[in-house]
Amino acid sequence: MPIGLFGGGEITSEDVSLVLNRVKSAVAADGGAAALIDSGRIPDAVIGDFDSLSSGHRAQIPADRLHPISEQNSTDFDKALRNVIAPVVLAAGFLGARVDHQLVAFNTLVRLQDRPCILLGAREIVFHAPPQIRLELTAGDTVSLFPLRRVTGRSDGLEWPINDLVLEPDGRVGTSNRALGALALEVDAPGLLAILPRTALDQVMQAFLSGQTGHWPARAG
Template identity: 85%
Template sequence: MVNLVKSGVIVRDNEPIGLFGGGEINSEDVNLVLNRVKCAVAADGGAAALIDSGRVPDAVIGDFDSITAEYRAQIPCDRLFPISEQNSTDFDKALRSICSPVVLAAGFLGARVDHQLAAFSTLVRLQDRPCILLGAREVIFHAPPRISLDLTAGNTVSLFPLRRVTGRSNGLEWSIDDLVLMPDGQVGTSNRALGSVTLEVDGPGLLTILPRAALDQVMQAFQSGQTGRWPARAG
């Protein structure tokens, strides 16, 4: 459901919302997301991928410096939500304007490394906005307070901290119990699942990277409400 802008929220839904960016994205990714959501939002130039697939975005959010006049003309004016400030990315502008149990985002990984790093930063900074980034081979999300997943033994489970983080795990080949994870210290890449995995984190700041095949399980975990949710950052 697209709302009038209140308290910064433009799009609100009790079901997952799809978010499309202008980075690397193909028709398979577009269809994968659209098959799992009812509401589709574009971050600026991400509208092109949606329109090319035959779907007009329910909302377009961004500074509108990358959407072409051709695509913009195909979108009703009441679905366009320009945010002109230049201190944040279009992904940031869109994600902070969406309220949903989980956002499934495509078109934000691949291509430029600086764009990917900015997307990871946004995931952690907007800690109260659960979001799954869809990559070519992985899915990436900001770890909630707790999550349980029935993974296949041998699946890669990478944990990368963007802040100082501690926590506990069950079902990982190398437990994170008693570890202090830090971006300039101990990280948790290339761990492996023994089967079902439970991860508990003491605070926000940990990126979780799983095989793309785990997408539906991750979405269901967020939708279940059993993961808990980090509060919005002050300021």
């Protein structure tokens, strides 16, 4: 089953409800527990270094649901994502506000390439593109592809196909493309972020849950 993951960044009550309506298990990354508790839901687990979890919220969480990780070499998002196992994680509270927090979240998506995760934003969703994915988008939907590593791939259903292109973070990128309708995307290697309208969330979740997207292996080391 998919898992909901909640962070301490920008998150609305609508975001909380949207995620909880699509998952059974709710995990908080440190201070992300506040949004859950304030909505009336006690997290099933809280993972992090607990430097942003208030004493008042912590007191409401059973002790066996608290999983502290004290090391300071990773973010709470990283700590949480690497310690949950699910066909897909739906994460809210990790986009918006500080740009550095967003950048490190994108970095985490690509480093933990074997952990499918969809970041929920105010208007968009962001996920690490799997080996292949097929979606029924609306003609005119914005489809942005941003590489964090050098990647190649193929597309069917984009106004500007990526076939025969090399995408890389300091070279050609694929932002502000447009869907013609149904979209088929294949990627030859991990490292490509896909950014789609928030309305595509359920389709992307179902694609991962179907098992037809393929999976990237865990990185060595």
